[in-house]
Amino acid sequence: MLLLYVVFSMDNLDEYLGGRIIKITDLKPETLLYLKDHGGEVVTATFKKNDKLFCRRCLMVIEKLPIDFQYCRSCINLGKIQISDELLITPTDIRYPRQEDYLVWDGQLTANQSKGVRELILAFQQHQNHLVWAVTGAGKTEMIFPLIEQVLLKGQRIAICSPRVDVCIELFPRIQKVFPKTTVGLFHGRSEEPYHLTQIMLATVHQLIRFEKAFDVLVVDEVDSYPLAGNLMLRKAIQKAKKDTGIIVYLSATPPKELLKQVKQHKLSITRLYQRFHGHPLPEPHCHLLLKPTQFLKINPRLRLLIARLIKNKQRFMLFFPQIPAMKQFAKQLKKLYPLLTFVDVSSKDEQRLEKVQQFREQKVQAILTTTILERGVTFKKIMVIVLDAQAKEFSKTALIQIAGRAGRGKDSFDDEVHFFYQVYNQQIRKACDEIRYLNQQAKK
Ligand SMILES: [Zn+2]
Incomplete structure (x- = not known):
């Protein structure tokens, strides 16, 4: 089989190589020729299976539209593919x-x-x-x-x-x-x-x-x-x-x-x-039933007690909210009640999300308010993790387990606390707590 050496000089070929699916009309004729000569394959943009027409790029069914030029709507975000198009699958045998x-x-x-x-x-x-x-x-x-x-x-x-x-x-x-x-x-x-x-x-x-x-x-x-x-x-x-x-x-x-x-x-x-790298178990969540809503008297007095204690102890914490508006509202009240508390709030809609997360990581602020956007993939040390309205539909069992998993990640802060606050103790909260306990039991075996 013909093997391609990585050629970084010629016509920026590396922009195309490696099993990319490219519309042939997007390629210069000489590039297309070269890629074809070196193992690239030209295919039709669609194929039929069980009387249905499929898109070769995204493999989804192409639904017929009442227009002249049919195209795939499923992968339109990556550029329009019409059913009459031809695609090049670029060479993959690379040395x-x-x-x-x-x-x-x-x-x-x-x-x-x-x-x-x-x-x-x-x-x-x-x-x-x-x-x-x-x-x-x-x-x-x-x-x-x-x-x-x-x-x-x-x-x-x-x-x-x-x-x-x-x-x-x-x-x-x-x-x-x-x-x-x-x-x-x-x-x-x-x-x-x-x-x-x-x-x-x-x-x-x-x-x-x-x-x-x-x-x-x-x-x-x-x-x-x-x-x-x-x-x-x-x-x-x-x-x-x-x-x-x-x-x-x-x-x-x-x-x-x-x-x-x-x-x-x-x-x-x-x-x-089942075991964390430092050998300590996953922090098991403390569960708290709030009789009144989170926003009761602006911020529920039971939460205020906790927050005041965290501020006094200079304990860093993460507060998870099911939705952005609730988080924003809470942030406003927090600022009013505790003007000295430093914190940031982040969500999927936040352009400065990465910078704000970095501020929290570098301990420039004491707290971070967030939605499920930070449920995974981030590691902080010495923090308390608090979930508000844990009964909300946004907090699936998986989300709650992931969120609880933000705590106790450091060798010297393996016992960080996790707190779930809710107005209704429901299936997802119970299942999340059960699974964390199960995983801890398995780890001991
Ligand atoms: Zn498609």
Whole structure:
């Protein structure tokens, strides 16, 4: 088979290489010719199956519209694909410059993590899809370092994806730092950096729609989180983006039922990591029934008592709200009642989200008010975690477990407290608390 060397000089070919799906009309004729000559494949933009018309890029059904030029509405955000279009799937047989000792990291893995690493590498060698069920704070990122190294040593390519852009952004510098000898790229809808071929790719799951049979190993972090959960197009994109011989590695602290079912059916191998890297159990939430609403007398007096104590003790804390308006309202009252308290509030709509999170991390403010946007992917030390209106529908069992998992992450603050406040004790609160207790019991075995 013809192998491509990475040519960074000629016509910026690396902008196209690596299993990208590109409309041929978007390519210069000479580029198209070159890519075709080197293994690129021209295909029609649609295909028929069971009398339905499907889009080759996003694999969704193309619904007929009452217009002349039919197009795929599902992936329109990535540029319009008409049914008469032709697409180029760009070459994927690429030879990367070979190195030794790719991994530059002097950290230590725990015995549990090492066992996980062995299982991951075995799955890679046996071409077996794998799930890592690791409790929050177990150190799953460090566990994939040796796997990445194995992939690189074989001259192969790996993508690490998450549905959440914040998770990708946090992960990127960590991966770049420990793999300085190869190319690492970070691509998502909001990044300025245009796509180019890299041996390690970090990206949102959305980006995978643009790829076909591109990766030898595809790691999907936070597989249970929004917007991946329940999104058929994204689930298809994951399957499509890996090579036929490639594998998918799912990482999750709260794996979805479908994956656990696949484990039972032996379609998926599994690593279970019930212990946090520091060996201490997950903080179990303290549950408090509030007889009056959170906003009662502006801020419920029971909450005021707690907040006053936190301020007096200079204890840092995170306050989780189900919705942005409730958070904003609370922030206003907080400012009035405690003018000396320093805090920031962040939500998905906040342009300065990353900067504000950084302020809290650097201890420039004592508290952070947030929605579920910070339920995962962030690590702070010595904090109390408080959930208000824990009965709200936005706080699923998974969200509550993830939020509780923000506490106790540091070696010297493993016993950070978690508090759930609610007006109704419902299923999701009970299930979240039960699961945390279950995981702690398993960890002791
Ligand atoms: Zn489409």
